[in-house]
Amino acid sequence: xxxxxxxxxxxxxxxxxxxxxxxxxxxxxxxxxxxxxxxxxxxxxxxxxxxxxxxxxxxxxxxxxxxxxxxxxxxxxxxxxxxxxxxxxxxxxxxxxxxxxxxxxxxxxxxxxxxxxxxxxxxxxxxxxxxxxxxxxxxxxxxxxxxxxxxxxxxxxxxxxxxxxxxxxxxxxxxxxxxxxxxxxxxxxxxxxxxxxxxxxxxxxxx
Amino acid sequence: xxxxxxxxxxxxxxxxxxxxxxxxxxxxxxxxxxxxxxxxxxxxxxxxxxxxxxxxxxxxxxxxxxxxxxxxxxxxxxxxxxxxxxxxxxxxxxxxxxxxxxxxxxxxxxxxxx
Numbered sequence: 001x002x003x004x005x006x007x008x009x010x011x012x013x014x015x016x017x018x019x020x021x022x023x024x025x026x027x028x029x030x031x032x033x034x035x036x037x038x039x040x041x042x043x044x045x046x047x048x049x050x051x052x053x054x055x056x057x058x059x060x061x062x063x064x065x066x067x068x069x070x071x072x073x074x075x076x077x078x079x080x081x082x083x084x085x086x087x088x089x090x091x092x093x094x095x096x097x098x099x100x101x102x103x104x105x106x107x108x109x110x111x112x113x114x115x116x117x118x119x120x121x122x123x124x125x126x127x128x129x130x131x132x133x134x135x136x137x138x139x140x141x142x143x144x145x146x147x148x149x150x151x152x153x154x155x156x157x158x159x160x161x162x163x164x165x166x167x168x169x170x171x172x173x174x175x176x177x178x179x180x181x182x183x184x185x186x187x188x189x190x191x192x193x194x195x196x197x198x199x200x201x202x203x204x205x206x207x
Numbered sequence: 208x209x210x211x212x213x214x215x216x217x218x219x220x221x222x223x224x225x226x227x228x229x230x231x232x233x234x235x236x237x238x239x240x241x242x243x244x245x246x247x248x249x250x251x252x253x254x255x256x257x258x259x260x261x262x263x264x265x266x267x268x269x270x271x272x273x274x275x276x277x278x279x280x281x282x283x284x285x286x287x288x289x290x291x292x293x294x295x296x297x298x299x300x301x302x303x304x305x306x307x308x309x310x311x312x313x314x315x316x317x318x319x320x321x
Contacts, residue, residue, distance in 0.1 A: 003259045007258065007291050010261050010288060010289055010290075010291055011288070011291070041264065042264065042289075044267065045261070045264050045273075047263045160267035161246065161252065163246075167242040168239070170238075175232065175235035175238075175239055178228060178232040181228045181232075182228040182229045185221065185224055189214060189222065189225055192217070192218050193213065
């Protein structure tokens with residue numbers, strides 16, 4: 001399966017790169033990160049042009065995000081209700097809405113690359129819940145630049161050994177995401193402790 | 208009462224979530240180190256040729272000049288987009304495993320001279 005996908009990259013070139021980043025931003029199951037790694041690798045050995053690869057990936061991703069946002073805006077509450085019919089999808093949508101509500105543009109930025117499984121759901125949720133487009137567009141574009149730079153860059157750096165690039169990308173992004181969550185929860189715990197100290201302890205309820 | 212005990216008593220879920228996230232962070236850190244060590248091993252640097260690879264990709268993986276590999280395989284300079292090894296085999300009417308063996312032999316010859 002992986003080999004079949006990889007063989008398509010030099011054959012279809014930058015069109016495949018742009019098409020997959022576009023579709024992946026609409027929550028369709030396409031191996032966008034693998035294809036960006038491979039395209040970066042083929043660019044490094046001179047089989048593809050790096051500016052073309054990077055531009056195609058970025059244009060595809062940004063177009064996909066805005067398409068998702070527009071779908072959300074057009075679909076509104078009815079789309080949200082439909083998305084929430086499946087439990088797994090409902091969880092992702094609920095998290096996307098909560099993150100968007102709590103952190104706004106930062107959530108948009110981080111869900112492009114660090115928490116990328118949330119990305120498409122943030123797009124739909126932003127459109128459907130009336131999140132302002134002008135607050136969406138800038139963090140969205142900056143986030144996609146990071147996403148494309150990480151994967152195409154790692155593919156370029158590890159040209160000739162895509163398996164290594166894929167493993168390292170998974171480890172580095174996993175480490176960053178888990179580390180960020182740990183840090184956030186740690187700060188929250190500290191806040192809880194301080195808060196608890198200021199207030200006298202409530203009497204314990206009988207079990 | 209220590210801070211940890213207080214958290215355990217009053218905010219058990221938050222503490223458990225924190226510990227789970229910390230464990231996951233540790234897992235990825237270990238994974239990163241293990242994979243880095245694995246891929247830095249010289250035996251893992253040269254990837255065996257496969258059908259999806261282009262001659263240029265193989266040349267980079269084995270650190271041999273592209274032109275030398277093309278010469279050893281008797282390949283013309285590709286006009287337009289570069290073909291993969293699978294496409295070259297198809298164009299030559301040759302089974303892919305035969306071509307891959309030929310590539311491996313050419314690489315062995317090119318790297319033996321170092």
